[in-house]
Amino acid sequence: MKYSLITAVLLLTTCLCTKAQELYVFSEPASNMAAKSIGIRVTNEGIFNAGAMNRTIPELMLSFNKNLMTHVQGFFSDMDGKYRLEGGSLYAKYRFMSVDGTQSHLRAAAFGRISTSKRPVYTEDINLEGDNSGLQGGIVVTKLLHKLALSGTVAYNKAFVSANRKMAGMPQADQLISYSLSSGYLVLPIVYKNYNQPNFNVYFEMLGKTNPENGNTYLDFAPAVQAIINSRTRIDLGYRFQVAGDIPGRYNKNMYLIRAEFNFFNVLK
Amino acid sequence: MKTFKYFILFSALFISRATFAQQITKAEVQVNGLTCSMCSRATETSLKSLGFIDSVTPDLNRNVFVLSFKADQEVDIDQIRDKVQDAGFSIGDLSATMNFKNTAVNAEGIAQVDGNVYQFTNAKSKTLDGPVTAKVIDKDFISSAAFKKKAAELNSPAYLSGKGVISGKETRIFHLSI
Numbered sequence: 001m002k003y004s005l006i007t008a009v010l011l012l013t014t015c016l017c018t019k020a021q022e023l024y025v026f027s028e029p030a031s032n033m034a035a036k037s038i039g040i041r042v043t044n045e046g047i048f049n050a051g052a053m054n055r056t057i058p059e060l061m062l063s064f065n066k067n068l069m070t071h072v073q074g075f076f077s078d079m080d081g082k083y084r085l086e087g088g089s090l091y092a093k094y095r096f097m098s099v100d101g102t103q104s105h106l107r108a109a110a111f112g113r114i115s116t117s118k119r120p121v122y123t124e125d126i127n128l129e130g131d132n133s134g135l136q137g138g139i140v141v142t143k144l145l146h147k148l149a150l151s152g153t154v155a156y157n158k159a160f161v162s163a164n165r166k167m168a169g170m171p172q173a174d175q176l177i178s179y180s181l182s183s184g185y186l187v188l189p190i191v192y193k194n195y196n197q198p199n200f201n202v203y204f205e206m207l208g209k210t211n212p213e214n215g216n217t218y219l220d221f222a223p224a225v226q227a228i229i230n231s232r233t234r235i236d237l238g239y240r241f242q243v244a245g246d247i248p249g250r251y252n253k254n255m256y257l258i259r260a261e262f263n264f265f266n267v268l269k
Numbered sequence: 270m271k272t273f274k275y276f277i278l279f280s281a282l283f284i285s286r287a288t289f290a291q292q293i294t295k296a297e298v299q300v301n302g303l304t305c306s307m308c309s310r311a312t313e314t315s316l317k318s319l320g321f322i323d324s325v326t327p328d329l330n331r332n333v334f335v336l337s338f339k340a341d342q343e344v345d346i347d348q349i350r351d352k353v354q355d356a357g358f359s360i361g362d363l364s365a366t367m368n369f370k371n372t373a374v375n376a377e378g379i380a381q382v383d384g385n386v387y388q389f390t391n392a393k394s395k396t397l398d399g400p401v402t403a404k405v406i407d408k409d410f411i412s413s414a415a416f417k418k419k420a421a422e423l424n425s426p427a428y429l430s431g432k433g434v435i436s437g438k439e440t441r442i443f444h445l446s447i
Contacts, residue, residue, distance in 0.1 A: 021305055034311035035355035066355050100302030100359040101412060103332065147304050186305065192329030195310050231310035263307070265314035 021184045021201040022142055022149035025224035025238040025257065029151050029182075030107035030142035032095050033063040036268035043236075043259040045130075047251060053079045055130050062268065067095045075130040079251070080119060087117035089128060093140075108141045111155075123249030124171045124211055125218075126157045131251055132173055134159040151182040157209075171249065180207045199228035207240065209247065217245040224257075234261040293344040293365050294400070296336045300353055301361035301412060303332055312356040319348055332361075343383070346443060350409050361412055363405045369397035379442075386435050386442045390423065403445040407431050 022029040033039055039061035047053045055077035063069040071091040076083060090113065097108035113136040115128040126132045138155025159173035166172065188200040203224040210217040224238030236259040240252065300312055306329055313325050316334060321342040326335040338344050346365070353360050374380045378393040390406065408416050408431060420429055423444075427433035433442045 023305075023307070032357055034308075034315055034357055037311065066357055095357075098302070098357075098359070099413065100361070102299075102301055102361055103304050105302035105358075144302070144304065192306060194329070195306055195327075197306065199306055228305070228307055231306040234307070263311075265311045266318050 021147070021186050021199070021203075021226070022144055022151060022182075023201065023226060023228075023234060024151060024182045024184060024205060025203055025226065025236045025259070026205045026207055026222045026240060027151065027153055027180045027182050028093065028111070028140060029149070030095060030097075030109040030140045031105075032067065032069045032093060032109070033061060033263070034265050035063050035066045036266050037063050038264045038267055039261055040264075041259060041261045043257060045252070046256045046258075047079075048254045053077065053251075054083075055079065057129065064268075069093050073129065075117065077130060079130075084118075086119055086130060087115065087133070089113055089115040103144075103146050105144045106142070108139065110137075110139055112137045118165075120165050120167050121159070121161050121173050122167055122170045123247060123251070124173050124176075124216065125209065125247045125250035126159045126173050126176045126178075127250075127252060128157060132159045133161070133165075134173075136178075138178070147186045149182075149184045151180075153178075153180045153182075155179070174211075174213065176209045176211055178207075178209045180205055182206075195231040199226075199231075201226040201228070203238070205240075208245075211247065216247050218242055218247050218250065219244040220253075232263045232265075234263070235259070236261070292340070292368050293338060293346075294368055295338070295366040296344075296346075296349070297362075297364045298334045298336060298349065298353065298360055299362040300332050300334065300358045302358040308356070308358065312353060312358060315352040315356040316349065319345075319352060321345065346405060346410075347441070354409070359412075360410050363410050364402055365405065366400050366402050368400050372397045381435075386433075386440050388427065388433075388442050388444045390444060390446050392447055401447055403447045406444050406446050 022031060041059035043057040045055040055075060057073050057075055059071055059073045061071045073089040075087045076085050093109050093111040095107055095109040099106045113128055116133045117131055119131050126134060128134055128136050135158045136155050138153055140153040142151040155178045157176045157178055161173055182205040184201055184203040186199060186201050189197045205222040207222055208219040220240045221243050222238055222240035224236060227235045238257045241254050303309060309327055309329055313327055316322060316325050321339055321344050323337045323339045350360055372380050372382055374389055374392050374395050374397060376394050378389040380387045406419055427442050428444055431441060432439055
């Protein structure tokens with residue numbers, strides 16, 4: 001059932017689109033930012049789960065060379081009462097494979113993340129972008145074909161739960177395998193004239209997590225739209241919702257996301 | 270025979286240094302692996318950081334950048350490759366307009382101008398004069414598949430490494446097709 005669903009979605013995206021992008025909204029592509037560039041992101045997540053909650057994620061992205069880049073994130077939310085700083089995360093990605101062709105490429109990268117969060121732990125779901133302290137390591141492979149971009153990610157997530165964050169009688173986070181399959185395409189412009197033309201991209205991502213110990217699994221669908229202005233500024237709007245399985249108590253079950261990203265190319269010495 | 274070769278090469282170097290001047294005036298770089306204008310802009314910004322580049326004109330649909338160079342500065346083709354790779358992409362084709370002034374291409378297809386060594390794959394024993402459009406066919410200047418094919422065809426260690434011993438010194442050798 002799940003496979004046929006995935007195949008159907010893949011076929012749909014392949015047929016609908018001849019233009020694509022890989023600046024995914026809910027995952028990262030294998031490609032890096034241009035070397036010696038800086039990116040600044042501000043993301044707001046709105047979660048409709050046990051009442052409306054908000055999380056704000058300021059993020060700084062630095063690329064040291066063509067293969068290595070890093071993201072530094074801070075997490076602020078009102079999920080435990082008043083709006084506060086709840087943690088931070090450091091993410092690094094190393095591109096180890098790159099095969100380029102005319103208007104196509106295949107890239108692969110390894111990534112790792114270390115996160116901290118003050119939030120108490122109520123669920124075995126692990127979200128290293130705000131809800132949990134822990135480590136993540138994984139592989140991402142991205143294929144760009146003319147303007148259709150497909151990307152797959154597999155990662156291992158390990159939560160660190162200190163005694164004072166454990167809630168009695170509640171499920172405990174330990175480890176999870178996360179995976180995603182993302183597709184994107186460029187809708188506009190059909191023909192490029194200059195850098196000032198806005199680009200408009202449409203994304204569809206499938207995001208899943210499985211607890212290897214008990215097999216608890218969920219699968220989310222996450223459609224998103226994106227505008228790129230002046231070839232430097234990116235605006236994302238996305239929504240993710242659960243379509244199969246469940247892990248009780250998960251926070252980002254039904255969530256919208258709005259993001260602004262500003263890029264400064266070749267500014268690092 | 271080897272000594273004779275080096276003698277020829279050395280004299281060619283000497284003569285070209287003394288008598289001829291050559292300038293790369295323009296290059297058309299087709300960049301592989303990109304389709305988006307944000308990627309193009311990152312590539313253009315990266316290229317513009319090179320001091321010898323005067324202007325960069327992109328063709329966003331063909332992913333081609335037309336480079337013009339400052340008249341008084343030496344053009345380093347390898348740095349162009351490095352800057353494209355820094356942006357995360359690679360060169361699929363680089364065609365340079367080179368102004369030759371009675372430059373001799375020897376029997377082995379080698380010409381030396383202003384300290385640069387050019388190995389022509391399809392010209393030998395001739396004199397080049399005036400503007401010539403030459404395609405750089407070294408590694409990372411053409412697609413890796415095209416490079417592999419060319420390497421098998423040429424069967425030359427200098428082509429594989431982009432270097433060779435000229436006048437007793439290991440020297441960068443640019444392989445050109447005109």
